[in-house]
Amino acid sequence: MFLDEARIEVAGGRGGNGALSFRREKYVPRGGPDGGDGGHGGSIIFVADQSLGTLVDFRYNRRHRAENGGHGLGSNKSGKDGADLTIKVPVGTAVYEEGSDQMLADLTLADQRVVIAPGGKGGRGNARFSSSSHQTPRYCEKGQPGVERLLRLELKLLADVGLVGFPNVGKSTLISRISAARPKIADYPFTTLVPNLGVVALEPGLSFVVADIPGIIEGASEGAGLGIRFLKHVERTRLLVHLLDVSGATGRDPLEDFDILNRELRSYSEALAERPQVVALNKADAVADMASLDPLAEAVRERGYEVFTLSAATGTGVQQLLYHVKDRLAELPKPSAEPEEQMLVIRPRLERKPQVVREEDGALRVVGDEVERLVVMTDLNNDDAVRRLHRQLESRGIISLLRRSGAQEGDTVRVGEAEFDFVEG
Numbered sequence: 238m239f240l241d242e243a244r245i246e247v248a249g250g251r252g253g254n255g256a257l258s259f260r261r262e263k264y265v266p267r268g269g270p271d272g273g274d275g276g277h278g279g280s281i282i283f284v285a286d287q288s289l290g291t292l293v294d295f296r297y298n299r300r301h302r303a304e305n306g307g308h309g310l311g312s313n314k315s316g317k318d319g320a321d322l323t324i325k326v327p328v329g330t331a332v333y334e335e336g337s338d339q340m341l342a343d344l345t346l347a348d349q350r351v352v353i354a355p356g357g358k359g360g361r362g363n364a365r366f367s368s369s370s371h372q373t374p375r376y377c378e379k380g381q382p383g384v385e386r387l388l389r390l391e392l393k394l395l396a397d398v399g400l401v402g403f404p405n406v407g408k409s410t411l412i413s414r415i416s417a418a419r420p421k422i423a424d425y426p427f428t429t430l431v432p433n434l435g436v437v438a439l440e441p442g443l444s445f446v447v448a449d450i451p452g453i454i455e456g457a458s459e460g461a462g463l464g465i466r467f468l469k470h471v472e473r474t475r476l477l478v479h480l481l482d483v484s485g486a487t488g489r490d491p492l493e494d495f496d497i498l499n500r501e502l503r504s505y506s507e508a509l510a511e512r513p514q515v516v517a518l519n520k521a522d523a524v525a526d527m528a529s530l531d532p533l534a535e536a537v538r539e540r541g542y543e544v545f546t547l548s549a550a551t552g553t554g555v556q557q558l559l560y561h562v563k564d565r566l567a568e569l570p571k572p573s574a575e576p577e578e579q580m581l582v583i584r585p586r587l588e589r590k591p592q593v594v595r596e597e598d599g600a601l602r603v604v605g606d607e608v609e610r611l612v613v614m615t616d617l618n619n620d621d622a623v624r625r626l627h628r629q630l631e632s633r634g635i636i637s638l639l640r641r642s643g644a645q646e647g648d649t650v651r652v653g654e655a656e657f658d659f660v661e662g
Contacts, residue, residue: 241392244335249383250278250303255362257377257619258311271313272363276306276358278356278383280539281320283343289327290434303354306380306586311361311493316589318354329395329473345395351624353388357381360614361623362533373434376622378614381573396448399471401502402480404493405487407519409433410547410637411480412449416557417474439559444516445566448474472506475516475569476562483521483530491518492536497521515567516543517558522548591635594643608635613650 253275260268281303301324307316332342332353336468342351360378367374398406433449450471470618479498481491495516503510516537518530527546534544545552545561589621591605616622630636639659640649648659 240460241292243299245290245295245299245301245384245388245390247281247324247354247388248302248385249280250305251304251382252276252278252357252359252380252494253316253319254379254616255360255377256309256314256367257375259363259373260312266597269369270363271311272377273311273314274316274362274363274365275309275310275378275380276316276318277307277359279303279321279382280352280356280383281354282321282323282607283326283342283351284323285316285328285330285347285349285355287328287347289325291310291327292330292390292433294389302382303356305657306356306359308380309359309377313362313364315362317361318359321356325394326390329393331391331393333389333391333502341388344347354384354386355382365577374621374660376625377617378618379616381610393473393487394434395428395446396446397445397473397476398437398447398562399474399477400447400449400480401471401477402496402519403482403489403498403521406459406480406482407549408449408480409450411495411517412447412554414549414552414555416447427662439563440615445563447478454539470511471502471509473511475571476565477512478558478562479514479516480519481516481533483518483533483546486520486523492533495537513569515558515565516542516544518544518546519549521546522551522553569604591633591638593638593644595649596643598649600651600656601639602651603635603639603642607633609653610656617655 258270258272260271262268281301301322303322305318305321308323309316326344328344328347328349330344331340332351333340333628334343337479342353343433344351358381360380363374363377366376367599402408403562412433412435415437435447435449436444437447438444449470479495481490481495482489499510502512509567512571518534521530524530534546543561545554545558549555589604589606590606591603594602594604608630611626615626627636644650644659646659646661650657650659
């Protein structure tokens with residue numbers, strides 16, 4: 238089954254909690270704090286796999302969570318780091334934040350890797366807070382949650398050449414003629430329901446990849462027919478071969494079809510409309526008078542395109558087209574074949590500065606990445622830890638911000654899922 242879009246949930250593992258421990262050994266009267274740090278949570282890593290050609294594996298497996306980090310222990314023992322979760326995706330997968338058009342990653346190279354949801358940091362044990370002025374800290378940190386994301390995965394086929402044209406112009410017949418691809422071929426519209434890839438081998442060491450793109454008709458950029466579902470597969474091609482049916486069997490005007498489809502490409506993407514094109518007048522074997530094609534060929538040339546007349550069914554004129562395509566591809570820039578030296582890490586959005594908003598029930602909510610992180614890593618059942626949190630909020634100006642926002646004695650203050658009473662002094 239071919240599936241080119243999927244929605245999944247990913248979450249990095251939570252960091253382990255730091256340990257609250259004191260060294261207690263015979264003959265060691267003042268052992269001091271020895272709580273170890275928690276381990277870091279595992280991360281979600283996407284890796285592009287050349288052997289995959291569909292996103293169907295995500296159809297029923299939509300939730301992915303990396304392993305949590307282990308908790309710290311006494312005797313300064315750190316917790317174990319959580320294992321990363323590596324997820325294979327097809328080469329050509331674009332990763333978006335669900336609900337937006339913001340692309341997080343574009344995996345276009347085999348073995349390319351991206352950390353899409355980093356794991357949380359482990360909390361520090363109480364041994365880390367010991368100092369000459371504070372020798373017996375009775376608090377530690379909780380582990381930081383991993384990054385959670387709702388993602389939309391889109392597979393955009395990687396091909397050098399895209400075959401475009403209205404339904405039944407002969408795209409499937411042509412790709413079956415020039416490659417080992419064997420798509421379904423029939424004489425009714427929308428026979429081809431999924432893109433087909435084929436490798437064209439002109440001679441030893443000389444080949445290129447062709448994609449048969451189905452479903453493009455008038456209104457496709459707005460969802461008509463198979464809609465924009467397959468237009469995205471044309472985006473990665475370097476050259477388009479635009480097929481026109483000149484047999485007259487459909488009763489349509491080939492030149493009008495040519496202009497309509499180019500308008501659809503432009504409506505979908507201005508860059509796509511500027512992609513180099515070669516025009517193929519197909520099904521010439523059904524034309525009695527070849528001279529009758531001259532006005533059409535001349536009109537296409539006046540629009541700035543090179544024209545070839547051929548028959549995908551019989552093979553006439555196909556080789557000339559292929560060698561011309563080969564020469565054009567040699568002139569066009571190729572995508573980089575070298576993977577990135579370092580693994581790309583997708584971090585959360587830019588840090589939100591702290592601010593206070595009044596909620597409907599009159600409570601004050603403090604939002605901001607740093608303050609929310611401080612609260613979630615604090616053990617709110619530990620009085621010493623809560624006092625330390627208050628000092629941190631005071632030093633970062635959060636308490637002053639609450640006062641300027643109208644906080645009064647006894648007001649409810651919320652940070653994340655935690656709730657406090659505002660106390661002056």
